[in-house]
Amino acid sequence: MYSNVKLHEINAKMESLKLAFNQYQDISLSRRITCMHDIGNRLLKNKDELVKIAMQETHLPAARLLNELKRTVFQLTSYADTCKNGYWMDIRIQIPTEKNKPVIKKMNVPLGPVLVFGAGNFPFAYSTAGGDTACALAAGCSVVVKAHPQHAATSTAVAKIIDEAIKENNMPPHLFMHVHVTDLSLVKILVMHPVIKAVGFTGSYTAGKQIFDWGNSREQPIPVFAEMGSTNPVYILPGKMKESAETYAVELSKSILTDAGQFCTKPGIIVIQNDDYAGTFIKTLQEKINDAIPVSMLNEGIYQNYELKKKLSTDQKEVKKISTTTQSNEPLVGTALLTSITAKEFMANKILRQEVFGPYCLIVLCNDINEMKQVATQMEGQITCTLGATIKEAEQQKELLKILQSTCGRFIFNGVPTGVEVCPAMQHGGPFPATTYSMFTSVGADGIKRFTRPLAFQNVAEELLPDALKEINPLKLWRLVDDQYTK
């Protein structure tokens, strides 16, 4: 039903993708916006059907899928809308002060055709019409999506809707393409294909790193923006514990358990000091994990991987299981698990720093603030780091804050890492191995920049400039003229 793309078809498809990219350059920003809104509207119009298909493939409940679909539409439309003020275009205009110097104008232009990998954990929001596709279309790029095999029907259904919108809006016919590929050697051929100028990926470290390496080994290397996982450590200081051990434990338990912990920002490690209030905190967390309602995981692959990683973690003899959910007869229920370990033991065992994708959390018990800092120093790059603390004690722990901030893309104070707002201020991407390019985000309209590069126009006549750079600023875009931002 979802026939795989064949080797002999790839070149022709890529040529179409390239042609569509070239044609897309001639289409106005306002038409770009309209088309993306239309994709969004059509997704909403077909929401019942889409959710139904996704439920058959993923074990996700209707409410979560509907929410995810709405988020997908919000991404598409809000990223499209940023084309109206164009802040991600980084327009700079230099009016020369000396007479014989040229006028130079710069703006971000699209990089070229983009390859997007559908993500296993978000059948809508990070797949076919998801964040990467929305960014690439907003940037002015054509897109080929490799469907995730575990929600291939959902991907196909979404792709059909995009195709309809593209046709209806008279966009280049192959602006968007959708392929099913399971053979790894064909996946490699796609990544290595000279037409492809960037790749967006969300998934495992193993797959992400492989694609990143392929991208770098090309004759013309390309950026592979891979988001590859994060344990999202939460550090809690004694003052905060004293103030709200119980309520914070409840809050964090929700963050661990919601949607069976299948978020890239789920807190997987909680680092605390082993004092009296910590007891209350742990006890509450144990109760909440124990009471957790069994939730089927997204799909077979994610379930198997969760059980495997969980076992790997608990196989380490220092790790103590301290609370778990009762077994369930539902299919693919990865039981929630809370474990603990001393800081010393944690630091001696690299395996425990790995992400366990699902409702799993490891509490690391420190003797004092110094041990906490040692743990923090050892941590690899993360999407998020969270600090639970009173303002006063956080002010006294500037060094810890520095360490945490140096290892993550988003620093959260007294909150939980799940819940990734789609807004311009969001940073979703941290130092390696969380992502391959910490300089870019995959959530929020700044993510559009991943698929652009700056192009300077020197001494170019008005008639030949893109509208974005014309003197009267006909598109009313934000532009840095000398030292001032103006519209």
Add this chain to the structure above:
Amino acid sequence: MYSNVKLHEINAKMESLKLAFNQYQDISLSRRITCMHDIGNRLLKNKDELVKIAMQETHLPAARLLNELKRTVFQLTSYADTCKNGYWMDIRIQIPTEKNKPVIKKMNVPLGPVLVFGAGNFPFAYSTAGGDTACALAAGCSVVVKAHPQHAATSTAVAKIIDEAIKENNMPPHLFMHVHVTDLSLVKILVMHPVIKAVGFTGSYTAGKQIFDWGNSREQPIPVFAEMGSTNPVYILPGKMKESAETYAVELSKSILTDAGQFCTKPGIIVIQNDDYAGTFIKTLQEKINDAIPVSMLNEGIYQNYELKKKLSTDQKEVKKISTTTQSNEPLVGTALLTSITAKEFMANKILRQEVFGPYCLIVLCNDINEMKQVATQMEGQITCTLGATIKEAEQQKELLKILQSTCGRFIFNGVPTGVEVCPAMQHGGPFPATTYSMFTSVGADGIKRFTRPLAFQNVAEELLPDALKEINPLKLWRLVDDQYTK
């Protein structure tokens, strides 16, 4: 005299560099600015001495070196000054519209210690206190410079001045480090060292690509911003030829010959149509190349490389020598050379697309506009592309413009590619193989972004925020608040 760094010293040096990076984070932006200005002032104060040393090492004339030194100081001070309005920090502030949503604020923060390779062709402007160092210091990074061996004394003298300024301004003692390394295995150790978070390089493709590959092969890959060369093709349409064959030829000859063509933006290929006016153009260019005053090249390495690459080009049997400078008795004079070839022959021979760094230019003769477009399509990534055309004919050749713009970082209309303005609107960096990251520039204050990454602060109390993100905007930086840029 310039003792090489030893293997056993590297770890200690790197630890100092890391410590200095951490300490630098606590120092205010205004002190950062003051220190960079002080480095600039001290360079100017010592200009006579510095130029003298550089003349002994490089064969560059005093006037050029003095100009280059002034440019270096302008880079340092103008990049420092952008810390006052901070547009490169890309600050975004999101005030939530719903009550239970957090405040998120984002800004670019420094990436970590940076390794800078001194460039052979710019002993001041792209070496010790050059563009990469200025960007890294402005970003908030500590810097280790690997001196270029062919101007090691100049590099040492500049480093001493930087050290003095750092001491005088009470900056962290090892904020700036300077090492002499000639052993390739030690160079690799520097690039691979976990403390290093980014690399800046300007030089040959072979060296740049090697360093880029090392950076990607690290356990934690890092960006290697390498500028590796460009032929900066100039395309001239018949209307422009008719209008100003002679004057444009004169202008281009200067661009080819100035400073013995030792600029990364020297036009190395001129693509024209073989018509009557082209004859006048070629004749003028021949005369100018023939009359060129012999200029000693920068150093032995550059001279040898020029002669080698020139020979490689002229060894191709289709290439016709059409004008050359008379030999000179001065040392290291790479004689200027103008050659020509038909478009068909040019397209059949990849060797001719290579950069010949020096006063060399190849004229490619096309039969018509279609052949011109074919040549343009074949070209690899470039720092610049130039189009000579009347406005009217350029408007009729939209496809050619698109091809040219898609392969370069800076598009010049009726001008010459040399003369790289240091300003916010400059883009100096093009698609691979011109540079490794076309998304970044190495000239202009946006180059600071190469050494930063975005960090989001979620729900963080005023007291714990960096000044740049505090509510009252005490530093008066440009910030995108919701959809509006404000100060």
